Amino acid sequence: MLKINQIHKSYKIGDSSLHVLKGIDLSVEEGEMVAIMGSSGSGKSTLLNIIGMLDEADEGEYILDGLAIKDLTEKKAAVYRNKFLGFIFQSFNLINYKNALENVALPLYYQGLKRKERLEKASFHLEKVGLSAWGHHLPKELSGGQKQRVAIARALAANPKLLLADEPTGALDTKTSHEIMAFIQHLNDEGKTILMVTHEEDIANMCKRIVRLRDGVIIEDAKVNQVRAEQYV
Numbered sequence: 731m732l733k734i735n736q737i738h739k740s741y742k743i744g745d746s747s748l749h750v751l752k753g754i755d756l757s758v759e760e761g762e763m764v765a766i767m768g769s770s771g772s773g774k775s776t777l778l779n780i781i782g783m784l785d786e787a788d789e790g791e792y793i794l795d796g797l798a799i800k801d802l803t804e805k806k807a808a809v810y811r812n813k814f815l816g817f818i819f820q821s822f823n824l825i826n827y828k829n830a831l832e833n834v835a836l837p838l839y840y841q842g843l844k845r846k847e848r849l850e851k852a853s854f855h856l857e858k859v860g861l862s863a864w865g866h867h868l869p870k871e872l873s874g875g876q877k878q879r880v881a882i883a884r885a886l887a888a889n890p891k892l893l894l895a896d897e898p899t900g901a902l903d904t905k906t907s908h909e910i911m912a913f914i915q916h917l918n919d920e921g922k923t924i925l926m927v928t929h930e931e932d933i934a935n936m937c938k939r940i941v942r943l944r945d946g947v948i949i950e951d952a953k954v955n956q957v958r959a960e961q962y963v
């Protein structure tokens with residue numbers, strides 16, 4: 731599914747430069763569910779953003795679904811990102827003035843679907859996350875867990891091969907976090923490949939593999955016995 735070799739990334743801050751990723755090697759196969767862990771500032775989001783093609787590495791190779799990302803033009807990269815990747819964020823990143831249904835429909839616009847088709851598909855995905863009755867509500871009328879479910883439906887709308895999540899439960903209480911994790915596990919059971927950043931050990935243990943970063947290098951990469959979230963719901 732994806733393979734990265736010797737990725738380096740630095741940020742320029744004034745005259746100095748901060749070396750954030752220092753030679754990361756990582757392979758993820760189809761169907762995996764991987765947690766990226768590490769303390770604050772260890773480079774987790776930077777790595778996820780590079781994998782998500784939201785940012786570019788300074789050095790190294792990134793192959794996604796057999797294609798070298800470096801070789802793509804910006805336009806092709808945008809098409810590729812839309813087709814292969816779905817994103818979930820801690821702060822949901824929903825558009826406040828659009829209702830739940832329109833938020834879910836948004837990525838389908840970039841796939842060139844007509845409005846009616848977009849809304850039909852969005853409706854299907856909202857139903858999948860158990861929110862078919864909430865389609866006409868604005869994000870501010872939804873609970874945190876509901877907002878994250880809308881965000882998941884949006885991430886799934888374009889049927890991406892890889893779902894990337896940056897602290898997907900970071901803004902949720904424990905019970906709601908477990909509900910969201912149960913849902914994400916269910917997606918993985920159905921075959922979706924998932925990569926998530928978390929700093930919570932119990933959430934990471936609900937994945938099947940944990941990659942630990944420290945100061946921009948991988949210090950551990952191990953398979954774990956997946957804890958099922960539904961037992962806490």
Ligand SMILES: Nc1ncnc2c1ncn2[C@@H]1O[C@H](COP(=O)(O)OP(=O)(O)OP(=O)(O)O)[C@@H](O)[C@H]1O
Pocket residue numbers: 741742743748750768769770771772773774775776777929
């Ligand atoms: N755009 C940027 N410009 C400058 N420095 C940045 C930028 N993005 C991240 N950094 C710095 O790079 C380092 C790694 O950041 P990153 O967000 O990847 O860490 P993280 O492990 O995800 O941390 P956290 O758990 O706090 O979110 C941090 O020191 C951060 O301040």
